[in-house]
Amino acid sequence: MTGFLILAFLILVAGVVAVPLASRFGLGSVLGYLLAGMAISPLLVALRVDVEALQVFAEFGVVMMLFIIGLEIEPRRLWAMRGKLLGLGGGQVLLTTLGITGLALIDAQPWQTALAIGMVLALSSTAIIVQTLTEKKLMGSEGGEASFSVLLVQDVAVIPILALLPLLALPDLYPAAAGHGESAHGGLDLTGQMPIWLAAATRIAAVAAVVGIGIYAIRPLFRYIAAAQLRELFTAAALVVVIGIALLMSLVGLSPALGAFIAGVVLATSEYRHELESDINPFKGLLLGLFFITVGASIDFALAEQVWQTVVLGAGIIIAAKFAVLFAVGWLYGLRRQALWLFCLSLPQAGEFAFVLISFAAANAVFPEAMADMLLLVVALTMLATPLLFILYDKVIAHALCEGEGPEADVIEEQNPVIIAGRGRVGGIVDRMIQAAGYSTTVIDYDSKQLEVARKFGLRTYFGDATRPDLLDSAGIARAKLLVVALDEREQIDRLVKYVVKNHPQVHVVARAIDRSHVYDLWYYGCRDIIRETYDSSIRMGRSSFEALGMNAAQAHASADAFEEMDRKFMPAIADLYDPDIPYAENEALIARVRQLRDDWDPILREQMIEILRHNH
Numbered sequence: 001m002t003g004f005l006i007l008a009f010l011i012l013v014a015g016v017v018a019v020p021l022a023s024r025f026g027l028g029s030v031l032g033y034l035l036a037g038m039a040i041s042p043l044l045v046a047l048r049v050d051v052e053a054l055q056v057f058a059e060f061g062v063v064m065m066l067f068i069i070g071l072e073i074e075p076r077r078l079w080a081m082r083g084k085l086l087g088l089g090g091g092q093v094l095l096t097t098l099g100i101t102g103l104a105l106i107d108a109q110p111w112q113t114a115l116a117i118g119m120v121l122a123l124s125s126t127a128i129i130v131q132t133l134t135e136k137k138l139m140g141s142e143g144g145e146a147s148f149s150v151l152l153v154q155d156v157a158v159i160p161i162l163a164l165l166p167l168l169a170l171p172d173l174y175p176a177a178a179g180h181g182e183s184a185h186g187g188l189d190l191t192g193q194m195p196i197w198l199a200a201a202t203r204i205a206a207v208a209a210v211v212g213i214g215i216y217a218i219r220p221l222f223r224y225i226a227a228a229q230l231r232e233l234f235t236a237a238a239l240v241v242v243i244g245i246a247l248l249m250s251l252v253g254l255s256p257a258l259g260a261f262i263a264g265v266v267l268a269t270s271e272y273r274h275e276l277e278s279d280i281n282p283f284k285g286l287l288l289g290l291f292f293i294t295v296g297a298s299i300d301f302a303l304a305e306q307v308w309q310t311v312v313l314g315a316g317i318i319i320a321a322k323f324a325v326l327f328a329v330g331w332l333y334g335l336r337r338q339a340l341w342l343f344c345l346s347l348p349q350a351g352e353f354a355f356v357l358i359s360f361a362a363a364n365a366v367f368p369e370a371m372a373d374m375l376l377l378v379v380a381l382t383m384l385a386t387p388l389l390f391i392l393y394d395k396v397i398a399h400a401l402c403e404g405e406g407p408e409a410d411v412i413e414e415q416n417p418v419i420i421a422g423r424g425r426v427g428g429i430v431d432r433m434i435q436a437a438g439y440s441t442t443v444i445d446y447d448s449k450q451l452e453v454a455r456k457f458g459l460r461t462y463f464g465d466a467t468r469p470d471l472l473d474s475a476g477i478a479r480a481k482l483l484v485v486a487l488d489e490r491e492q493i494d495r496l497v498k499y500v501v502k503n504h505p506q507v508h509v510v511a512r513a514i515d516r517s518h519v520y521d522l523w524y525y526g527c528r529d530i531i532r533e534t535y536d537s538s539i540r541m542g543r544s545s546f547e548a549l550g551m552n553a554a555q556a557h558a559s560a561d562a563f564e565e566m567d568r569k570f571m572p573a574i575a576d577l578y579d580p581d582i583p584y585a586e587n588e589a590l591i592a593r594v595r596q597l598r599d600d601w602d603p604i605l606r607e608q609m610i611e612i613l614r615h616n617h
Contacts, residue, residue, distance in 0.1 A: 007047065011290060014040045014293060015289050029135060029289075030387050033292030034293075034296040036293050039296075041298075058293075061284055062257050064284035065131070066264065067264040068264065068277055070260065070264020071265075084149035084333070085152060090153055093122050093154060096118070097118040098118065102118075110170060117375070119357075120375070121375075123354060123357075124349055124351045125383055126151045127352055128349070132390055142339035143342030146330065158353050162253070162360065165361050171365070190202070206252040207254070207262060210259055210266070221237060222272045225237045241263065245259045246259060291352070314378040315385065319382055320348075327344050345389040345390065345397075349386045349389075350382045352383075354379045358372050358375050412442065412462050412474045412476075415442070415476025415480075417440065418441045418480065419475050419483050420441055421483065421486060422444075422488065422512075423461050424445075427443065427445070443459075444462050445461050445463065469499060481507065482509075487512065490514050494521060497509060498525045498526075501525055514533060519532060519571060539564055543560040558612045559612050562605060569601075
């Protein structure tokens with residue numbers, strides 16, 4: 001028990017220390033976990049921890065991740081992705097396998113070994129890519145969807161690769177393979193001794209069973225569990241579903257992650273979808289973190305020190321070769337600019353399945369043991385390089401493409417007294433209200449899709465970045481009376497407000513604020529007409545709540561007005577103490593002022609509410 005507690009404590013401390021540091025420096029959580037694993041590797045060796053066994057357990061985090069992704073993709077959306085699955089995914093796996101096989105043949109490897117290397121290294125890391133794309137909110141982008149399509153096909157490709165590897169065995173390696181132990185794929189495979197046709201039929205039946213269970217069995221199960229009104233039982237049931245499906249897939253020789261994904265897709269329209277996601281997410285996050293730590297800890301530093309030049313060269317060649325294939329496939333499919341670069345920089349590493357396949361190949365006399373150890377180092381290095389490639393995309397490529405290659409802004413041919421920056425769900429309504437009152441507006445928006453929709457309805461909008469001083473000059477900011485800042489991004493709002501307040505103080509600025517702390521930021525910049533984007537709807541909800549509690553309409557309106565008046569007095573008194581260099585929740589003077597004002601004004605507000613209830617019957 002003590003050994004287990006020491007191991008758990010060591011791993012958790014490593015993750016808790018390393019990941020926040022890596023995130024703070026913009027390296028991402030994945031690289032933080034990998035570095036944490038590398039840091040504690042000597043301690044794990046000293047404690048005689050079986051890192052490979054730990055890694056097999058942690059790989060279940062990948063299964064849970066695919067289940068959650070499936071919950072977010074409805075079947076019709078998956079059907080709509082069929083072109084990407086076949087074109088991008090199939091093309092990448094086939095061409096990468098052929099390309100790396102060719103490189104291995106040039107290195108004088110037997111064709112069987114070369115083909116095995118090509119198949120193993122054609123796969124990418126589902127765990128790293130999906131986790132990173134999700135963190136950076138790129139999963140729904142064109143490049144993110146393309147990357148995910150490839151990963152899905154790769155997960156399916158594991159099945160035929162496992163079937164083909166034993167057929168590539170080299171007779172000369174049989175004695176060494178016999179000493180290597182059991183197949184790393186391992187476990188109980190009920191289809192292992194079946195004829196090919198029967199094994200295929202069994203696997204198809206297993207997939208059909210997963211779909212049937214998702215449609216007909218899981219909903220009644222969760223209704224039954226929900227009746228007990230015990231949250232922990234629902235969590236247990238969610239784990240039973242995922243583990244049971246993974247077990248079924250393993251028993252028939254299929255990828256547990258693929259089975260979990262299929263089950264998630266089937267349940268994507270279920271009323272229990274969000275509950276399942278919230279219950280599984282914590283386990284998924286912890287197990288994925290543990291998996292990345294084990295990857296870092298599994299690096300053989302003694303061997304790496306001896307052959308580091310070969311490992312670095314091999315990793316560089318693999319990344320370059322996969323990048324070239326990804327670029328060709330992505331370009332032919334129609335990906336361009338940011339989408340193409342994101343696609344190419346996401347997938348050039350080897351994946352977590354490579355650890356299983358390499359051991360499986362060594363156990364089946366396809367690789368000599370020394371080559372297997374070398375390939376494991378190459379795979380680990382390519383995975384370590386992936387977060388750095390994402391940093392390259394974020395800091396250099398995406399920034400350069402956005403700044404330098406974006407479409408040119410429209411030429412603004414009119415100058416009106418009102419300029420509106422942003423035509424979205426806020427700016428569009430403001431524009432309609434102002435025009436209905438007879439005022440002319442100039443609307444500027446940088447979202448080309450939003451502009452296309454607006455123009456279809458006959459709404460005049462100029463394409464461009466409203467934070468650019470030259471564009472504001474052409475829109476007539478020097479003669480404008482009013483600027484409405486209705487942009488979505490906080491940084492853009494801040495930049496525009498600061499520029500106009502400083503350089504055109506005669507313009508009245510009405511600015512959209514994301515939250516209360518953003519109000520203080522904008523006040524600090526000099527803006528005095530600030531609207532919190534959820535404030536009015538919150539007041540209306542409070543007013544409806546008053547009516548639901550028994551107030552009549554007049555009382556509810558008067559009570560809401562009293563609260564709003566008090567809150568508006570409250571804001572400037574606090575804003576004067578705001579310091580942008582001190583986090584909002586750490587500004588002691590501001591916190592003390594909030595407490596004081598609340599103690600002073602809450603009784604006054606309470607008295608006002610009582611008077612309203614007394615005189616508005």
